Amino acid sequence: MIEIRNASKTYANGTKGLNHINLTIGQGEFVAVVGLSGAGKSTLLRSMNRLHDITEGEILIGGKSITAAKGKQLRMIRRDIGMIFQSFNLLKRTSVLRNVLAGRVGYHSTLRTVLGQFPKQDVELAFRALDRVNIAEKAYVRADELSGGQQQRVAIARVLAQEAKIILADEPVASLDPLTTKQVMDDLKRINQESGITTIVNLHFIDLARQYATRIIGLRAGGIVFDGPVSEATDERFAEIYGRPIGKEEMLEEAAV
């Protein structure tokens, strides 16, 4: 469970990224966060694993305050949270398998991981993870030789190898074409359903949000302006979230034409 209590984030230059956010997300939910560029979607996601420090309030992960955690405590909380980025964030010149094994670094000493000494069980786990996203045959290929969609699958496999309980995906499909977008979203959804991993995805396209999420959170100027099931996220509500009628650029199906 993720609990966000009265969280605000003011950047050093005075910009308000988050404005008094209160939110509870239960284990196993699939949540899409939507809103215009600059609404605070990335700030919200990155605050959840403390890539950003909030300036007010508190965030609890599984009942533990990540806001207050330090050192080992912080590392232990972060071990349960997998991140997926628009730009994949892989070690490009390194094999797919090593990239997936990077998900295991939180479980071992730094020396062991620097030397690349992962136990046999980790390697087996990494292969199982690659299998779940259908790219086990690419294990020994260099990451930068894969297509964008395949690279994002490696990033998903890395999170699976990490045995994360929460996946935070910050615009995971923004660099992908429409077909690959659907494949990656299908992978995320299947993993959410099979393993009950809480999944929070920042999405630009509202048709994708409706198709894949069970709950939609709309942000505007750092605040929550909508929080409800997909059935309530009508075009009218989206227009309220965006502060204007929804346009073609917010629909994958139309943007793809």
Ligand SMILES: Nc1ncnc2c1ncn2[C@@H]1O[C@H](COP(=O)(O)OP(=O)(O)OP(=O)(O)O)[C@@H](O)[C@H]1O
């Ligand atoms: N490092 C930073 N320093 C100052 N302001 C920032 C910083 N990062 C983000 N902001 C500002 O905080 C607000 C929220 O940005 P954020 O990136 O979270 O929005 P977003 O909804 O994810 O938008 P996008 O889809 O464009 O990434 C914006 O006004 C943005 O300009």
